[in-house]
Amino acid sequence: SSGINAEWPLRPGTYQMNTEEQTSKTLQEVAVDIERDVGTMVNYIKIIDSDNEFPNVPLLNLTTLEDEKYCIAVTTLGIIIIGYDHDQKNGLLGLRNVHGSKAPKLTHQASLVESNEKFYETIYGLLDHISPLYRSAFCNAISSRLLQLQNELNDQ
Numbered sequence: 001s002s003g004i005n006a007e008w009p010l011r012p013g014t015y016q017m018n019t020e021e022q023t024s025k026t027l028q029e030v031a032v033d034i035e036r037d038v039g040t041m042v043n044y045i046k047i048i049d050s051d052n053e054f055p056n057v058p059l060l061n062l063t064t065l066e067d068e069k070y071c072i073a074v075t076t077l078g079i080i081i082i083g084y085d086h087d088q089k090n091g092l093l094g095l096r097n098v099h100g101s102k103a104p105k106l107t108h109q110a111s112l113v114e115s116n117e118k119f120y121e122t123i124y125g126l127l128d129h130i131s132p133l134y135r136s137a138f139c140n141a142i143s144s145r146l147l148q149l150q151n152e153l154n155d156q
Contacts, residue, residue, distance in 0.1 A: 031058035031074045034123045041127065041134050041141075043067060051092050061086040065133035072126065078119030079126050 025033075031047050039045055044063035048071075051059065058074045059082070071083035073092065082091030120126035127134040 027056060027074050027076070028058050031060060034074065034079075035060065038123055038127065041065075041137055042131075048087060051089050054092055057092075059089065064127070064131040065137065066131060068130065070130070075119070078121050079123055080119050081126070081130075 035045050035047055042062060042064055044061065046061050048059050048061050050057060054073075060072050060074070062070045062072055063086075064070070069085045070081050071086060071088045071091075073080050073082045080091065083089055120129070124138075128138075
C-alpha cells in the first residue's frame, strides 16, 4: 500500500498554469500547492532553493514511484524538467528571462528545443508522461474513491 489519499484526484486542480484563478497566485504558491497535492503520488517532492539567476522561478526535487530523480521548474509557461537528478539545474541555462522580476516569462532557448523538453500545464501532465506507476496509482485512487462514494450511496 502506498498510502494514497483516495480524495486527492477528485479535488479540483489548484495550479493549472493558464486559468484566471492562477493569475492571482505567485509561482511560489503554485510550487507549494504542487508539493502538497502530489506528495502521496511520488516517492519524494520538495521545494529547493531557487537559482540566483532566476530567483522568482521555484524549483522542486522530485523522485517518481519508479525512483527516477528530477529537478523541475515552475514557470509562467508551465512546469518543465530542468535536470535529471535532484538539485541538477542545467536546464535553467536554456531559459531566458524576458520580463521584469514581478512577472517572469520564460521562453525556450535552442538547448531546450533540441533536447525535446516541453512545458506541462500541470504537474499531473508531467507525472503522467514520466511515471507509469503514477498513472496506475492515480487510477487506483480514483477507483477507490468511486467505490467509497458508491458504498455511501448504497448505505443511504
